[in-house]
Amino acid sequence: FGSSGWKVIEGSKSLDNFLRSCSNSPRSLLPCYYETLSRLILASSTSSANRGLDMFMHLSPNQEAPSAMTKLMKHARDPVDSIRLSVWSLFSSVADQSWGLTLVADTPGWVDLLCSLDDVNVDVREKRVETANRVVQQPHAKELFGDSRFSRLYATARKSPHTLDPRPPRPDPMVDIAMDHR
Numbered sequence: 001f002g003s004s005g006w007k008v009i010e011g012s013k014s015l016d017n018f019l020r021s022c023s024n025s026p027r028s029l030l031p032c033y034y035e036t037l038s039r040l041i042l043a044s045s046t047s048s049a050n051r052g053l054d055m056f057m058h059l060s061p062n063q064e065a066p067s068a069m070t071k072l073m074k075h076a077r078d079p080v081d082s083i084r085l086s087v088w089s090l091f092s093s094v095a096d097q098s099w100g101l102t103l104v105a106d107t108p109g110w111v112d113l114l115c116s117l118d119d120v121n122v123d124v125r126e127k128r129v130e131t132a133n134r135v136v137q138q139p140h141a142k143e144l145f146g147d148s149r150f151s152r153l154y155a156t157a158r159k160s161p162h163t164l165d166p167r168p169p170r171p172d173p174m175v176d177i178a179m180d181h182r
Contacts, residue, residue, distance in 0.1 A: 027083070030075060034086035038093040069107050076113055081121045088127035095134040104135070105144040115156045132157035 076087045091114070094100035104110050114132060119125050135141050136157045142150045 027080075031082040031086040034072075034075075034083075034090045038086070038090040069103065069110075073107070073109065073113060081124060084119065084121065084124045085127055088124060088131055092127060092131040092134055095131055095138070098138075098140075101135065101138050101141060101144060105141075105149075111145065111149045111152060115152045117156065117159065129157060129159055 072087050072090065075083050076091070078084055078087075091104065095104055114128055114135075117125055117128055119128070132153050135145075136150070136154050138144075141153070145153060
């Protein structure tokens with residue numbers, strides 16, 4: 001998408017329209033919207049654009065509807081791999097921004113969701129570890145998250161997603177047989 005694509009929509013109502021479409025999109029389009037929004041966040045260059053993106057993440061279209069962050073956290077648990085992967089890509093981009101770091105630090109349950117690493121998809125686990133890395137590298141992360149949550153994020157950032165097995169180990173029947181014959 002890049003900064004030139006961002007400039008096309010930055011100064012117009014297109015950003016508002018795009019963000020509104022994101023919140024009301026059908027499930028089949030969610031990965032596309034989330035990946036595009038992720039690129040927009042990384043390419044945003046003005047404070048007004050950042051304010052617009054921050055407001056979108058905090059607010060809901062109406063008082064009864066959940067905020068964008070609430071929806072994203074729900075979609076981070078979606079059974080479809082591409083939706084989960086695109087959500088974590090978006091969270092990773094958000095964590096790169098100062099407003100985004102404050103947003104995720106203030107979102108109840110976000111650190112628990114990130115640090116669980118219970119996903120069976122290696123790409124999703126890898127994106128979660130990448131997101132944790134981005135968070136802990138931010139200069140104000142420790143003070144925003146506090147010592148205990150920052151420690152959990154730091155530990156998650158140091159894990160290898162390829163060696164994590166989210167399923168509990170199965171008992172080895174040979175060990176059980178050997179234990180019975182003692």
